[in-house]
Amino acid sequence: MQISNSFELFKFLKIEKGYLKELHDPLWWPNSKSFEVVVGTILTQQTKWHKVEKALENLKTNALLDLKSLSNCDAKFLATLIKPSGFYNTKAKRIKLLSINILKDFGNFKTFKNNVNREWLLKQKGLGKESSDSILCYACEREVFVVDNYSAKLLRKFGYNFEEYDELKDWMEDGILSNLEKIYEIYQEEKTINEIFARFHGKIVEYAKEEL
DNA sequence: GGCCAGGTGTAAA
DNA sequence: TTTACACATGGC
Numbered sequence: 262m263q264i265s266n267s268f269e270l271f272k273f274l275k276i277e278k279g280y281l282k283e284l285h286d287p288l289w290w291p292n293s294k295s296f297e298v299v300v301g302t303i304l305t306q307q308t309k310w311h312k313v314e315k316a317l318e319n320l321k322t323n324a325l326l327d328l329k330s331l332s333n334c335d336a337k338f339l340a341t342l343i344k345p346s347g348f349y350n351t352k353a354k355r356i357k358l359l360s361i362n363i364l365k366d367f368g369n370f371k372t373f374k375n376n377v378n379r380e381w382l383l384k385q386k387g388l389g390k391e392s393s394d395s396i397l398c399y400a401c402e403r404e405v406f407v408v409d410n411y412s413a414k415l416l417r418k419f420g421y422n423f424e425e426y427d428e429l430k431d432w433m434e435d436g437i438l439s440n441l442e443k444i445y446e447i448y449q450e451e452k453t454i455n456e457i458f459a460r461f462h463g464k465i466v467e468y469a470k471e472e473l
Numbered sequence: 474g475g476c477c478a479g480g481t482g483t484a485a486a
Numbered sequence: 487t488t489t490a491c492a493c494a495t496g497g498c
Binding site: 290301302303305306307308309310311312313347348351355386387388389390391392395407409410411462463466470 | 477478479480481482
């Protein structure tokens with residue numbers, strides 16, 4: 262099997278593999294479009310999602326899963342709550358600091374969501390390219406494709422070796438944007454570019470988890 | 474019991 | 487600019 266662009270990869274997963282016909286969330290990421298995604302991007306770093314769910318559950322139980330509460334919380338206490346997700350001391354400090362900065366620079370999540378850009382995110386401690394793009398795509402509903410180890414691994418299977426993160430990201434985005442009409446035909450309905458990117462990335466993750 | 478997961482920051486060379 | 491390493495849990 263050979264593919265020459267990301268649209269062909271999309272078809273491979275969507276049609277031949279039939280992955281993710283039913284999604285628990287329209288954008289794949291649980292509780293997408295919410296502040297929870299921002300916290301989740303840090304929690305999920307180098308950790309299985311199952312354990313992130315536990316950590317998020319602990320935050321909810323303690324009424325900590327919002328900007329103001331996290332900004333004012335004790336980082337040590339926060340660390341105990343997110344312990345299942347690993348790297349808990351580091352993640353606790355970063356989640357608290359990020360919350361403080363969002364509050365300081367944007368005032369609330371909605372304003373953050375509508376105005377933040379990649380540059381601002383990349384300056385935050387704990388947010389690299391993947392986490393920043395995840396926030397843009399899954400929390401802020403932007404037209405950004407998220408690249409991760411799964412994407413690189415899957416593409417390697419097809420003979421592609423991308424050196425740079427952004428190189429792979431552009432390749433993924435370009436192939437989709439150049440074939441939007443065909444994608445609308447496959448979905449049988451108009452989806453936003455954000456939705457297409459979000460679901461496609463999710464598809465890659467689910468497929469790679471099971472079969473690579 | 475070792476390996477790895479929905480990475481990132483930092484400190485060397 | 488590249489490489490090495492720390493951060494840490496828990497499921498398999």
